[in-house]
Amino acid sequence: MDSLPAASQPQPRVAAAEVRLEGLRKTFGDVVAVAGVDLEVREGEFFSLLGPSGCGKTTCLRMIAGFEEPTAGRIVLHGRDVSGLPAYERDVNTVFQDYALFPHMTVHDNVEYGLVVKGIGRAERRRRVGEALTMMRLDRLDRRKPGELSGGQRQRVALARALVNQPRVLLLDEPLGALDLKLRQAMQIELKSIQERLSMTFIYVTHDQEEALTMSDRMAVMNQGRVEQVGSPAEVYERPATSFVAGFVGASNVLSGDAALAITGHRQAITVRPEKIRLGSAEEGEHADEVSALGVVRDVVYVGAFTRYVVELDAGGELVVLQQNLTMSSMDVLQARGRRVRLFWNRQHSRVIATVGGDQKKEEIG
Amino acid sequence: MAETLTRTGERLAAPPPSAVRRLRHAIGRVLYRIPAARLALLLGPILLWMVVIYLGSLGLLFVTSFWRQDSVTGAIVQNWGLTNYQFLVQEGVYRTIAIRTVGIALAVTVTDIALAIPIAYYAARIASPRVRTLLLLSIVLPLWSSYLVRVYAWRTILSGDGVLNWSLHHVHLGSVNLGFSRWSLWIVFSYLWLPYVTLPVYAALERIPNSLIEASTDLGARWRTTFRRVILPIAFPGIVAGSIFAFSLTLGDYIAPDLVGDTEFIGNVIYQNVGIANNIPFAAAYAIVPALVMGVYLLIARQLKAFEAL
Known part of the structure; x- marks a missing residue:
């Protein structure tokens, strides 16, 4: 792209933004659902919107789909402002949380629906429906009605019905929420591989951080109608930008004020992941690139593969520590309660964060 | 204990x-x-x-219906025979009355469905909860007053010097002669049975999840297509249920034709034969006609799979 002459290439040279949200706002009466969101989703990307319920992620998705009119702001889809367009004129398709399969139609007719209403010819319809059914392994179920399918099968019909239209962007609204754990994990892998095979842009709404972390290329963490952080799963997990992100994505420890001052020498809040902390004996010395803190084990939870320790620090506050049970048995770990320990972590694993609220974000600069 | x-x-x-x-x-x-x-x-x-x-x-x-009335004494003779049915088929007037009754019943049914769907759709899917309650209340409110009161009210509206013509006259639009006609029957019946059609249609429409309509729109369907391919088929059993009310209630009525109509219904003939002529066997035979028509109607409804989703 860079080698093309600028005159013939009016598009920006950066990987094209497939979906761009500009200052998107949505209010329902007095309730602010989305309070100004700016986002760019790139072409062919698996992008997740992660956040607790009521954070505005689903409202964002519904505005992209065209089910809700934004109160303010723009939605740009593949370079075209679609903010005022009705849903049926947008080149996106949605997989609904409750699947929203048409109960009076067979699996085949459900999948064919989008092609029929767009007036696509019989021969092409047959080919594309066949492909979609095969891809989702539904060939033998095509004459069934949705009521005769299991949850996982309905999920696959919902996907086939959306994918058969070959949309530019596929919107998924917590599509795996109703499935049990095993099926959910299998579908995560399947979804990801479908997305890669079709190199289609996916926008995936979920409140499950594990889902977002395992499947996304990039993700946005949302809270109270705002985007707290955008980045790759590793970035978001390793370097949470705010205390909300630190707390919501993975378990996290936040130390602030006096405790932070005593340990790091600064008053700024820091966060460190429980699995990055090593539990050592009180006498042990720290390495050059390490930070350490003394404390007493207050609680021990044996979780099989690992143990969760809650350590009360001498400096104030407490840290949760996860340790793999490499050589320990459940008997050993339970005896750790009340023991004096020293906690170690690599300096680069603790991170200065902004605490709750916008005004404190300034601290990040320091 | x-x-x-x-x-x-x-x-x-x-x-x-x-x-x-x-x-x-x-x-x-x-x-x-x-x-x-x-x-x-x-x-x-x-x-x-x-x-x-x-x-x-x-x-x-x-x-x-297989007995007969002795034509001389007027007494009922318990002899088995098809006399009554023969009479029904041979006398053109009874065929005409039956066809007229069924025809008006069908017209009323179609009218009520056409009126009920928009009202029910608005109440079920658009109106706010408060407006919905008010609307549903106003739909069932007429049922709290007597049937006769409602029919007489229409009589006053539609009769030659009634409210309708009075109003038309005052805006210089001449006058219409709707009172005591088939038109007035059609109007009055459509009004009488509208609540019975609206409520099942409302219940059917209200049950459709919003996401189905959104899914249809999302897949590229405009509103009309969504209505025809998603909303209507799913609400169909409710519409048929409502239509059964409108159809059967019209079919069996004999008071409104007397009060606002100029024609007789099957019910009027039966009433005259029971009460005046005391020809109960003939009344019974004629009563079998609407029962048969209703049976056919229900069979068709079943054929249309209207009962499957109930």
């Missing part, structure tokens, strides 16, 4: 359970063990009503 404490703390031996109490316990245990007994208690009375009284009298009606 066997002892109770009095207020002063004295212990008293509980009196031995009375005979009534023991009987109740015994019945309770039998009901607990035998599901069929519970079912019999639950459905017995209503089944007695439905099967014995309702179906029984329908059977009697059918039997009576």
Whole structure:
């Protein structure tokens, strides 16, 4: 792209933004659902919107789909402002949380629906429906009605019905929420591989951080109608930008004020992941690139593969520590309660964060 | 259990359970063990009503239709024969009345469906909860007043010097002659049965999840397509249920034709034969006609799979 002459290439040279949200706002009466969101989703990307319920992620998705009119702001889809367009004129398709399969139609007719209403010819319809059914392994179920399918099968019909239209962007609204754990994990892998095979842009709404972390290329963490952080799963997990992100994505420890001052020498809040902390004996010395803190084990939870320790620090506050049970048995770990320990972590694993609220974000600069 | 404490703390031996109490316990245990007994208690009375009284009298009606009235004495002769049915087929007037009744019933049914769908759709899917309550209340409100009152009200509106012509005259639009005609029957019946059609249609529309309509739009369908391919098929059983009310109620009515119509319905003929001519066998035979028509109507409804989603 860079080698093309600028005159013939009016598009920006950066990987094209497939979906761009500009200052998107949505209010329902007095309730602010989305309070100004700016986002760019790139072409062919698996992008997740992660956040607790009521954070505005689903409202964002519904505005992209065209089910809700934004109160303010723009939605740009593949370079075209679609903010005022009705849903049926947008080149996106949605997989609904409750699947929203048409109960009076067979699996085949459900999948064919989008092609029929767009007036696509019989021969092409047959080919594309066949492909979609095969891809989702539904060939033998095509004459069934949705009521005769299991949850996982309905999920696959919902996907086939959306994918058969070959949309530019596929919107998924917590599509795996109703499935049990095993099926959910299998579908995560399947979804990801479908997305890669079709190199289609996916926008995936979920409140499950594990889902977002395992499947996304990039993700946005949302809270109270705002985007707290955008980045790759590793970035978001390793370097949470705010205390909300630190707390919501993975378990996290936040130390602030006096405790932070005593340990790091600064008053700024820091966060460190429980699995990055090593539990050592009180006498042990720290390495050059390490930070350490003394404390007493207050609680021990044996979780099989690992143990969760809650350590009360001498400096104030407490840290949760996860340790793999490499050589320990459940008997050993339970005896750790009340023991004096020293906690170690690599300096680069603790991170200065902004605490709750916008005004404190300034601290990040320091 | 066997002892109770009095207020002063004295212990008293509980009196031995009375005979009534023991009987109740015994019945309770039998009901607990035998599901069929519970079912019999639950459905017995209503089944007695439905099967014995309702179906029984329908059977009697059918039997009576094969008897005949002696033309000289007017007495009922319990001779088996098809005289009444022959008479029905041969006399053109009865065929005309039957066709007219069914025709107006169909017109009323179609009209009510056409009126009910938009009202029900608005109430079920668009209106705010408060407006919805008001709307549903105003739909059922007419049912709280007497049928006769409602028909007479229409009589006053539609008659030659009634409210309608008075208004038309005052805005210089001439006058219409709607009172005592088939048009007035059509209008009055459509008004009378509208609540019975609106409510099942409302219930059917209200059950459709919003996401289905969104999914249809999302897949590229405009509103009309969504209505035709998603909303209407799903609400269809409710629409048919409502239509059965409008159709059967019109089919059986004989008061409105008397009060606002200029023609006779099947019901009027039956009424005259029962009350005036005392020709009960002929009335019974003619009553079989609407029963048959209704049977055919229900069969068609079943054929259209209208009962599957109930």
